Amino acid sequence: MFIQIPRGTYDVLPDQSPVWQKIEETARAVCDLFNYKEIRTPLFESTDLFQRGVGDTTDIVQKEMYNFKDRGDRNLTLRPEGTASVVRSFVEHKLYGLPDQPTKLYYIGPMFRYERPQSGRTRQFTQFGVEALGSADPSIDAEVIALALTFYQRLGLKHLKLVLNSLGDPETRAAHRKALIAHFKPSIGEFCEDCQRRLEKNPLRILDCKKDHDHPLMATAPSIIDYLTDSAAAYFENVKAMLDEMGITYELDPTLVRGLDYYNHTTFEIMGSSKGAISTLAGGGRYNGLVSELGGPETAGVGFALSIERLLLALDVEDISLVGPASLDCYLAAIGGHAEAKVPALLNELRKAGLRADKDYMDRKVKAQFRQADREHAKFVVVIGDDELAHQEASVKKMADGSQETVSFSKLPDYIKSKLTD
RNA sequence: GCGGUUAUGGUGAAGUGGUUAACACACCGGAUUGUGGUUCCGGCAUGCGUGGGUUCGAUCCCCACUAACCGCCCCA
Incomplete structure (x- = not known):
């Protein structure tokens, strides 16, 4: 009986896993440079955490979560994003009490959302994310953005676009919301059904609508930027000034609204080249207030998350390959039954000496x-047959030029090692 | 949740209502009694997503289901 992989999931097969390893390695290296430390949290959490943390009205919570009950009748959910878990852990372990503030964390791991799969969107996907908790300094906003861009650039991506906005503080949002409703309400009948629903629920989202994008009221809609309080505006100016100083270019987009309720002040997205409909590689922003919402002290926070799957797509579009073909240091070819008995021991010696070595297991001629050795890009082939056994010497062929020498069994590891470094 | 397209070997694919389901790549073997990337020769799907139906007969026609891909919504 053949059972298929669940919908919206995929296997990373051995020919692809080196690429993943390279990406993860790069993420860790960049985080290390920026002095962010790894945190590992569970793949599932109490359902309540996401309802409160991500927001009850979001699509994620309303229709995309993998919920289940365990045998103890607890309501649990496979994490749809990383920030809520990190904040939970931050509060639970009272990391805010440590002398080393802000708390700068990163994570890499799978997230789960029940959605229709398409290019750049799967039900299990992998995020690399960063969270800086405990500082409301605008330089951390800029730092987090710089970290993401550095990561992409290290991997060779060229076509990146940073889109920036500010959602301001709660006061800003309330005033803007009121203005939006006043702006759209008289003519809301001319908009699509979704927008009509959005009017009361989350009017900010109307600005994001693709169907009604060309409606005349869109262009004249009140911009959040105009409603920023003095302090929120000053904060945003600070962030922009620091990005300017870093030489990071960005595009301002007052309609950039993120899908999670917890965002305020700075929000941003990084877009890349894409062959599909989705070009957002990373999204993030500031979420002051989330920590206290989840039971901790009043604490500022900022971070981003990016998708490894979408990164892979972008690398493909830009025709970037992160890893070359793997090669074997040597391959042991056995000729005849006597040799086959001897080969495993020799192979083991080579491996213990640190050489990547392999042999045939398929009874090949x-x-x-x-x-096979050639396919594996073996640099040397060690031939063991009756003649070699008789003299306790192996024939060693250098595949690059076809030259061959005889080497005594005992000197084999050292011989190959020395030849490899030539 | 909605819409479109597709479903043949390990892979890419051609094909027809009727005896043996092209071709290419990959793989294995032989030409070369113990040596790679070229060449030549040979082998490799009792089987055409699953379940029904139409028919003397279906991989090919019809229906349902499932899955994949793409798009919408939304998002990383």
């Missing part, structure tokens, strides 16, 4: 063993 000599020719096929060489073909």
